[in-house]
Amino acid sequence: MAPAEVEALAARIEILSVRRGARLVQRHDPGGAIYVVVQGLLLVNQYARSGREVGYRRLQPGSYFGEIAAIDRLPRSANVTALTEAVVGRLPEALVAELMSGSPNFTRAVMEDLAAMVRALSSRVFELNAVSAPCRVQMELLRLATDVGIEDNRAILARAPTHAEIAVLAGAQREAVTRELNRLEARNLIAKQGRTLSILDIDGLVAEIERLGGDEPEL
Numbered sequence: 001m002a003p004a005e006v007e008a009l010a011a012r013i014e015i016l017s018v019r020r021g022a023r024l025v026q027r028h029d030p031g032g033a034i035y036v037v038v039q040g041l042l043l044v045n046q047y048a049r050s051g052r053e054v055g056y057r058r059l060q061p062g063s064y065f066g067e068i069a070a071i072d073r074l075p076r077s078a079n080v081t082a083l084t085e086a087v088v089g090r091l092p093e094a095l096v097a098e099l100m101s102g103s104p105n106f107t108r109a110v111m112e113d114l115a116a117m118v119r120a121l122s123s124r125v126f127e128l129n130a131v132s133a134p135c136r137v138q139m140e141l142l143r144l145a146t147d148v149g150i151e152d153n154r155a156i157l158a159r160a161p162t163h164a165e166i167a168v169l170a171g172a173q174r175e176a177v178t179r180e181l182n183r184l185e186a187r188n189l190i191a192k193q194g195r196t197l198s199i200l201d202i203d204g205l206v207a208e209i210e211r212l213g214g215d216e217p218e219l
Contacts, residue, residue, distance in 0.1 A: 035091070
């Protein structure tokens, strides 16, 4: 969008301070607002009746969510919960409708992001059905590294997900995540210190993924 268009939106966006653990969006709730992450980390997830948690993606600053319900006007398709204290901008439903009909650049951007989401979810379906749990853990680490940025074949996750959070995202048991992280650390591919996780050799991690039969990663 043009700078003037963005500037005109400022007064109409509601800024929300969100405490850690708070749920911004509940699956099946009505509503067509779109939310933009300004600060903090959020998780898009869903729970089975058994209580098992399935994670779809982590949302970092600059990410947004709520566009699916804004487009089809059906109830929300997933939960969104704050993993940390966060600041979120809320675009009300009426404003989103105006942008969808009056701003081709806004609509085009949403369409492109939806296409990327479909591609990512297709990859996840493949992984869950064709790739072992250790390999899925490795692929999740590679995604996290890509999100924070890779430099000199390394990546630093200053606030790495817990083993339980990685398990949710990778569709694995927490114990399997712990075993695989310990194995990767013993091979000097990663290093852990408190909540910081350093991926020491991205090329080595990619080689492990390929060795275990994962799809060729896209960096």
